[in-house]
Amino acid sequence: MVGLRQRAWDAAATVVDPEIPVLTIADLGVLRDVVVNGDQVEVAITPTYSGCPAMAMIALDVETALARAGIGNARVITVLAPAWTTDWLSAAGREKLLAYGIAPPPAAGRGGLFATPIVACPRCAATDTEQLAEFGSTSCKALWRCVACREPFDVFKCH
Amino acid sequence: MLLAFALRRADDALVLGHRLSEWTGRAPLLEEELALANLALDLIGQARELYALAGEIAGDGRDEDDLAYLRTDREYSNILLVELPRGDFAFTIARQFLYASFVDRWWRATMASTDPRVAAIAAKAEKETAYHLRHSAEWLIRLGDGTDESARRAQAALDKIWPYVGEMFEAEDAALVTAGVCADPPSLRAAWDGGVNAVLAQAKLQRPRDGWMQTGGRAGRHSEHLGPMLAEMQHLQRTHPGAKW
Numbered sequence: 001m002v003g004l005r006q007r008a009w010d011a012a013a014t015v016v017d018p019e020i021p022v023l024t025i026a027d028l029g030v031l032r033d034v035v036v037n038g039d040q041v042e043v044a045i046t047p048t049y050s051g052c053p054a055m056a057m058i059a060l061d062v063e064t065a066l067a068r069a070g071i072g073n074a075r076v077i078t079v080l081a082p083a084w085t086t087d088w089l090s091a092a093g094r095e096k097l098l099a100y101g102i103a104p105p106p107a108a109g110r111g112g113l114f115a116t117p118i119v120a121c122p123r124c125a126a127t128d129t130e131q132l133a134e135f136g137s138t139s140c141k142a143l144w145r146c147v148a149c150r151e152p153f154d155v156f157k158c159h
Numbered sequence: 160m161l162l163a164f165a166l167r168r169a170d171d172a173l174v175l176g177h178r179l180s181e182w183t184g185r186a187p188l189l190e191e192e193l194a195l196a197n198l199a200l201d202l203i204g205q206a207r208e209l210y211a212l213a214g215e216i217a218g219d220g221r222d223e224d225d226l227a228y229l230r231t232d233r234e235y236s237n238i239l240l241v242e243l244p245r246g247d248f249a250f251t252i253a254r255q256f257l258y259a260s261f262v263d264r265w266w267r268a269t270m271a272s273t274d275p276r277v278a279a280i281a282a283k284a285e286k287e288t289a290y291h292l293r294h295s296a297e298w299l300i301r302l303g304d305g306t307d308e309s310a311r312r313a314q315a316a317l318d319k320i321w322p323y324v325g326e327m328f329e330a331e332d333a334a335l336v337t338a339g340v341c342a343d344p345p346s347l348r349a350a351w352d353g354g355v356n357a358v359l360a361q362a363k364l365q366r367p368r369d370g371w372m373q374t375g376g377r378a379g380r381h382s383e384h385l386g387p388m389l390a391e392m393q394h395l396q397r398t399h400p401g402a403k404w
Contacts, residue, residue, distance in 0.1 A: 047283075049200070049201060049287060050204030050207070050208055050280075051200035051201050051207070052204065053200070080279035080280060081275065082279075083282035085286075113293055113358075114297065132190070133193065133194065134290065134293070134294055135194035135294070136193065137193070139197055
């Protein structure tokens with residue numbers, strides 16, 4: 001028989017990011033931990049950005065997913081440390097992003113003040129690309145354009 | 160002591176976040192509309208984390224909403240720089256650059272805080288303020304080294320803001336600094352000067368002379384601008400206490 005902790009983790013891991021619905025919160029590294037105390041389940045999630053407006057919805061979706069899996073005695077807590085980084089994005093998550101048309105994030109870290117990373121176009125794979133705007137449709141994305149195929153595309157920002 | 164510290168830093172972030180949010184629907188171009196809203200969201204998110212910490216320390220049942228919406232202007236302890244009206248785009252960018260140049264360094268130095276709760280907030284905030292610094296520095300260079308009009312406005316903004324930068328560097332509570340809870344702002348002055356001077360030179364803008372500096376925000380003595388801003392921000396919770404949707 002599968003233990004309660006594993007069942008709770010598996011249920012929580014089905015919840016998708018409301019803004020990037022091809023990624024689960026497990027792919028993103030937003031799902032941090034599941035702790036079982038008797039029959040009480042506590043799920044820890046962490047925000048990508050401090051002001052991420054999706055957190056309340058994700059917490060609600062986790063409670064719903066657990067309830068559907070027959071786990072009613074659950075609560076969701078938010079943890080801040082360690083700070084979320086795009087390095088936690090799983091390999092499967094990076095593949096899914098690319099297939100969805102969003103370039104996965106370059107490796108995290110600070111360059112110089114104006115350093116820009118090299119990003120491959122998710123449609124034609126050319127690296128002759130340029131940033132149009134550092135802030136895109138959500139906190140975690142920037143808007144870029146491929147010079148080779150002329151298509152604009154989103155880049156998951158390195159963070 | 161730690162409560163007052165958390166409130167000071169939360170108030171800075173919330174008030175500046177609110178000023179940035181006022182650009183929504185009014186930015187000069189779509190990319191900036193998104194960018195300014197993103198910066199506002201980061202700052203309001205950081206403020207929320209700090210108010211939650213303050214509420215935990217206060218231990219009197221007040222949550223982050225109570226602290227943001229139910230304190231008067233005299234109870235707000237933000238620096239005056241962040242409460243100045245948003246002005247034109249050059250003013251907003253110049254203020255953001257001067258503030259981000261400070262707060263990005265301050266958060267990074269505060270990641271080593273001996274209080275794990277403060278360290279956790281710092282580690283999140285510094286990733287975000289790094290973006291704010293880069294974005295505002297790029298724009299300040301574009302404005303300063305742009306047309307005659309954009310350069311004139313950028314210089315006018317710097318001249319107007321300069322008397323307010325000194326307050327950023329007022330010393331933190333000595334007991335907190337000694338205990339390693341946060342970095343002491345005066346220790347970041349030299350690095351700030353170097354970073355700011357380099358960008359101003361690239362932007363072909365004149366650094367205003369350091370003269371008499373405005374002060375008082377930390378003690379709750381604010382300009383005439385904070386009251387109306389809070390009135391707008393707080394009126395819903397004050398009219399309908401506890402309203403939720």
